[in-house]
Amino acid sequence: MSESTVKAPAAGAEVIEPGHTYATVTDQISAIVLAHQTPKSWWVGFSISLCFLMLFLYSTAYLLVTGIGIWGNNIPVAWAFDIINFVWWIGIGHAGTLISAVLLLFRQTWRTSINRFAEAMTLFAVACAGIYPLIHLGRPWLFYWLVPYPNTMGLWPQFRSPLVWDVFAVSTYATVSLLFWYVGLIPDLATLRDRAKWWPAQMTYGFLAMGWRGSATHWHRYQVAYLLLAGIATPLVVSVHSIVGLDFAASVVPGWHVTLFPPYFVAGAVFSGFAMVMTLSIMVLRMYGLHDFITPTHLSNMAKVMLATGLIVAYGYLMEVFFSWYSGNEYEWALQLNRAFGPYAWSYWMLIACNVLIPQLLWSRRVRHNVVLLFFISIIVNIGMWLERFVIIVVSLHRDFLPSAWGMYTPTFWDYAQFLGSIGLFMTLLFLFLRFLPVISIFELRELVHETSEPHAAGTPS
Amino acid sequence: MNETHALYGWLAEFEHAEDLVTAVEAARKQGYRRMEALSPFPVEGLDEALHLRPTRLPWLTLLGALLGAVGGYAMQAYAMQTDLPVNVGGRPLNSWPAWLPITFELGVLSAALFTVLGMLALNGLPRPHHPLFAVPQFKLASRDRFFLCIERLDPSFSVETTREFLQSLRPSGVWPVPQ
Numbered sequence: 001m002s003e004s005t006v007k008a009p010a011a012g013a014e015v016i017e018p019g020h021t022y023a024t025v026t027d028q029i030s031a032i033v034l035a036h037q038t039p040k041s042w043w044v045g046f047s048i049s050l051c052f053l054m055l056f057l058y059s060t061a062y063l064l065v066t067g068i069g070i071w072g073n074n075i076p077v078a079w080a081f082d083i084i085n086f087v088w089w090i091g092i093g094h095a096g097t098l099i100s101a102v103l104l105l106f107r108q109t110w111r112t113s114i115n116r117f118a119e120a121m122t123l124f125a126v127a128c129a130g131i132y133p134l135i136h137l138g139r140p141w142l143f144y145w146l147v148p149y150p151n152t153m154g155l156w157p158q159f160r161s162p163l164v165w166d167v168f169a170v171s172t173y174a175t176v177s178l179l180f181w182y183v184g185l186i187p188d189l190a191t192l193r194d195r196a197k198w199w200p201a202q203m204t205y206g207f208l209a210m211g212w213r214g215s216a217t218h219w220h221r222y223q224v225a226y227l228l229l230a231g232i233a234t235p236l237v238v239s240v241h242s243i244v245g246l247d248f249a250a251s252v253v254p255g256w257h258v259t260l261f262p263p264y265f266v267a268g269a270v271f272s273g274f275a276m277v278m279t280l281s282i283m284v285l286r287m288y289g290l291h292d293f294i295t296p297t298h299l300s301n302m303a304k305v306m307l308a309t310g311l312i313v314a315y316g317y318l319m320e321v322f323f324s325w326y327s328g329n330e331y332e333w334a335l336q337l338n339r340a341f342g343p344y345a346w347s348y349w350m351l352i353a354c355n356v357l358i359p360q361l362l363w364s365r366r367v368r369h370n371v372v373l374l375f376f377i378s379i380i381v382n383i384g385m386w387l388e389r390f391v392i393i394v395v396s397l398h399r400d401f402l403p404s405a406w407g408m409y410t411p412t413f414w415d416y417a418q419f420l421g422s423i424g425l426f427m428t429l430l431f432l433f434l435r436f437l438p439v440i441s442i443f444e445l446r447e448l449v450h451e452t453s454e455p456h457a458a459g460t461p462s
Numbered sequence: 463m464n465e466t467h468a469l470y471g472w473l474a475e476f477e478h479a480e481d482l483v484t485a486v487e488a489a490r491k492q493g494y495r496r497m498e499a500l501s502p503f504p505v506e507g508l509d510e511a512l513h514l515r516p517t518r519l520p521w522l523t524l525l526g527a528l529l530g531a532v533g534g535y536a537m538q539a540y541a542m543q544t545d546l547p548v549n550v551g552g553r554p555l556n557s558w559p560a561w562l563p564i565t566f567e568l569g570v571l572s573a574a575l576f577t578v579l580g581m582l583a584l585n586g587l588p589r590p591h592h593p594l595f596a597v598p599q600f601k602l603a604s605r606d607r608f609f610l611c612i613e614r615l616d617p618s619f620s621v622e623t624t625r626e627f628l629q630s631l632r633p634s635g636v637w638p639v640p641q
Contacts, residue, residue: 022502022606148537156541158548160560168567176574183578187604191502194601210588213595214603218585219504221517225581228523229574236570243563446606447503450479 015110016448017292025293025445029438030195032288038435041287046431052424059417060135068138070414077397077409082136084389085419087244088272089129089426090170091265091385093177094237095273096122100180101233104226109451110301112444113293117284117433118277119181124429125276126174128422133166135418162246169243176236180229183222186212187443241269248392254335255396258323264316271309271355272385278302278378280430282371284439293440296369303368306381310359313388317356331401343408344395347387354384470593470641471497471613472625473600474633479505482608485631486511489612492627496616500594500609522580523573530572535565597637611639 016025063070073080096118103111134140146167148157157164189209196202212218245265248256278299285294324332339348358380361367368374399406433439476482479501486499486508499508538561542548547555582588594600594611603609610633612624628636 026502026605148541154546156546159538159542159564160557162563165563165567168564172567172571175571179574179578183581187503191604194604206590210582211590211592212587212604213592213600214500214502215585216499216501216505216508216512217514218587219501220509220514221519221581221584223504224517224519225577228520228577232523232527232570232574232577236567239563239566239570246563443503450503450505 015112015295015297016445016452017295018452020292020445020449021453022446022449025449026191026195026442028292029440029442029445030192032434033192033436033438034196034201039287042431042435045283045287046428046435049424049427049431052421053428054424055417056421056425059414059421060131062414063135063418064140068136070412071418072409072411072415074407074409076400076405076407077394079136079393079397080409081411081415081419082132084386084393085422086129086132086136087265087389087393088386089125089132089422090173090244091241091269091272092276092382093122093125093129093173093273094241094266094269095277096120096125097173097177097180097233097237098270098273099277100184101230101237104230105234108301109448110298112448113290113295113440114277114281114298114302115444116181116184116437116441117280117430117439119177119184120430120433120437121276121280122177122273123174123181124426124433126170126177127429128426130170130174131422131425133170162243162250165243166247169240173236173240176229176233180233183226183229184441185437186210186222187214188438188441190214191442192438238266241266253396253400254324254329254331255320255339255392258320260316260319260323264313264319267309267312267316268385268388271306271313272382274302274306274309275378275381275385278306278374279382282375282378284434285371287434288439290440293445299371299374300365300368303362303374303377306378307359307362310355310362310381314356317352335396335399338399339391339395342395342399344391344398347390347395351384351387351391354380355388358384468641469614469621470639471611471616471619472628473594473597473609473611473637473639474628474631475599475602475635475637476608476610476631476633477606479608481631481633482610483507483511485610485628485633488631489610489627493618494612494616494624496613496619498594498611498613500600500603500611502604502606502608505608517584519577519580519584523577526576526580527569527573529576531565531569533572534568535561538564593639593641596640599635599637607634614641 071081073082096115099111099118100115103115134143137143145155146157146164157167186209189205190212193202193205193209196205242262242265245261245263249258249261251257281294281298281302284290321336324336327333339345358377361373361377367377394409398409474485476485482499482501482505486497489497490511490513497512499505499512501508539556539558542557542561543555549555594603594609599607600609610628610631612619612628618624625636
């Protein structure tokens with residue numbers, strides 16, 4: 001796309017292995033979808049994911065017929081797993097938009113190999129996130145009451161409430177992410193249409209490609225549209241998690257009523273999102289042998305982003321403690337003591353270990369180039385970010401002001417089933433995406449080949 | 463029906479992006495205007511060679527953003543002040559700062575929809591069929607080849623001279639595009 005004026009970085013930091021031509025990148029990526037041999041690892045991964053998806057459907061069905069009493073949610077801890085999982089998933093989604101939009105605007109060539117599946121990850125993560133507030137409603141079939149529409153009750157949603165802002169933020173985010181992803185896919189769908197041998201595949205990809213033929217006039221408008229979308233998505237992605245942060249900050253609960261929340265939530269979202277992109281890129285890399293396109297440079301750059309955002313998050317943790325001490329408010333300070341030494345202290349110290357201590361390993365160049373270590377660190381960060389939301393929600397709610405209103409929260413089997421099930425939903429969608437759509441943007445790779453090779457060398461067949 | 467009317471145009475194939483740019487420049491010099499350059503990725507310099515005017519798409523995006531934002535703000539102001547005023551401890555009904563997040567989100571949503579639908583509409587997509595798709599070699603336009611199509615509707619078009627002109631650009635092939 002717009003990186004056309006940027007040359008690839010010097011040798012040793014390749015974002016694509018040398019020697020590729022337009023034809024080889026096209027053939028290699030489209031073969032993943034069109035070739036008949038699906039790797040065994042795909043079947044294994046897909047089957048496991050499908051089992052968890054079944055668990056998700058089962059626990060959702062049981063929830064709908066029984067009611068939210070099957071969960072451990074109680075008063076005082078009314079938000080519990082649902083909102084933990086909602087915030088966790090929506091945060092994961094943020095890296096996709098960040099990679100596709102912000103890195104595009106900053107003309108980072110290394111985004112090319114990872115933006116497509118990062119965007120897919122965003123979509124699926126937002127889908128998982130969106131389910132939680134809905135099933136948390138108690139009567140999810142009345143979810144449309146959240147949307148302003150002319151109704152016989154003469155009612156409107158309360159537009160002053162951050163929870164209503166959230167409805168608009170998340171649904172806008174889901175729509176814009178879908179548009180961004182689809183627009184990016186159009187030229188590649190045309191490639192698949194032209195290369196498919198089987199007529200149902202030709203028809204399907206042809207339908208989705210909408211008759212794209214690569215005309216220069218079309219490319220011109222396409223590039224402008226893509227840049228505009230990136231420009232629109234950048235403030236959007238910041239607004240979404242800020243509004244999620246405001247869901248908490250606009251309340252008076254100790255530990256939530258902090259002006260720090262919106263920016264600190266955005267940094268946490270990017271941190272967890274990059275961790276998930278890292279986990280998935282290593283998986284895709286191994287499954288399809290895409291070493292030519294997902295190079296150590298990609299993994300190392302992602303590790304650097306994780307390290308930077310992780311430090312911002314660590315600063316957030318430090319400031320939370322400082323604010324509550326400096327405020328002199330006894331409830332705020334009691335909350336900090338309760339976090340560190342109360343009944344849920346294990347979650348706070350695990351969070352510090354996962355999000356603050358272990359990511360410091362990424363300072364080392366050797367660690368940033370060790371795929372196995374990166375894989376484990378990325379998983380640990382994801383666990384840490386889940387624990388962060390656990391600490392924010394459960395630990396803040398279970399002891400707020402009057403000791404008579406205190407309580408404890410224990411998740412039930414169905415809480416875990418719903419959570420693991422949503423991971424199953426996410427992974428199933430992701431495996432289907434890997435199987436049926438090009439995992440790396442092919443036309444952007446061709447562009448990258450054009451920019452990084454000698455004039456006239458790229459078109460020559462190898 | 464004679465051969466001229468059965469023809470949509472001539473299609474020349476090139477191996478390199480730079481050759482396509484040169485070919486377009488040569489065709490412009492020759493007086494051809496109704497032509498289409500087709501490539502597997504956006505090629506730098508083609509816009510200039512074709513003398514493309516900058517697209518009006520950004521104006522559509524701006525229009526979408528304004529419509530969404532103004533509409534979103536108006537909806538909230540009407541709902542919270544006129545249609546369903548709720549007195550919360552005497553706080554002012556015109557609580558505009560609380561309406562800004564939804565105003566922003568609806569502006570973004572509408573801008574994105576205008577951008578994508580506007581891009582497709584200006585490009586004339588979806589268009590499931592196009593005469594170019596009838597040329598078997600054209601499948602490579604989405605892989606590694608670059609094409610220049612001069613259409614019969616161009617005033618300077620002539621079946622023989624246009625083909626000869628395209629041949630003179632040293633393409634790897636010239637194909638007739640059936641109507």
